[in-house]
Amino acid sequence: MKLEKHWPGILQVLGNARKSNRFFSIATVDENGNPHVTPIGHVFFRDDMTGYYFDAYSKAMPRNFEHNRRICLMAVNSSTGFWLKSLFRGQFSSAPAVRLFGEVGDARDASADEIERLEKGIRITSRLKGHKLIWHGLDRVRDIRIDGFSPATYPAMCGGLWQ
Secondary structure (H helix, E strand, O other): OOHHHHHHHHHHHHHHHHHHHOOEEEEEEOOOOOEEEEEEOOEEEOOOOEEEEEOOOOOHHHHHHOOOOEEEEEEEOOOHHHHHHHHHHOOOOOOOEEEEEEEEEEEEEOOHHHHHHHHHHHHHHOOOHHHHHHHOOOOEEEEEEEEEEEEEOOOOOOOOOOO
16 A cells, blocks of 8 residues: 555544544664564644654664664554544444554754644643643654554554555
């Protein structure tokens, strides 16, 4: 399947996943070949099949990138309403999940626009005690170049979604 053709639909799945569970799972591989999965809440995507994430808390991912910059990002629409409606109908109205394959770049300073986009997403929690504890000082990002994808499907209920 062609990434370019399906990118608009992939962005829809990514948006639904963000709304329903607020994070994406990113898998890397350590120096011994062992997989390592990290939940990352601040991943953003662009129309040109790239994205970026705020590189703050994970210790393993930067170590893994020293020898292998490949990632697999998993996005799942985990909305209870979406799943109940789909199970009731016996058909998904939109794709429930997607895997993205790509490569990350070096950590760099976030642009003003990137920081603004992050702040917009977390503004609702700005008066809560944990807000500053978690999100103070997020100012470094890594770019992601997406070069492939694999839809996560349930064949009996996903007919026609990725054609």
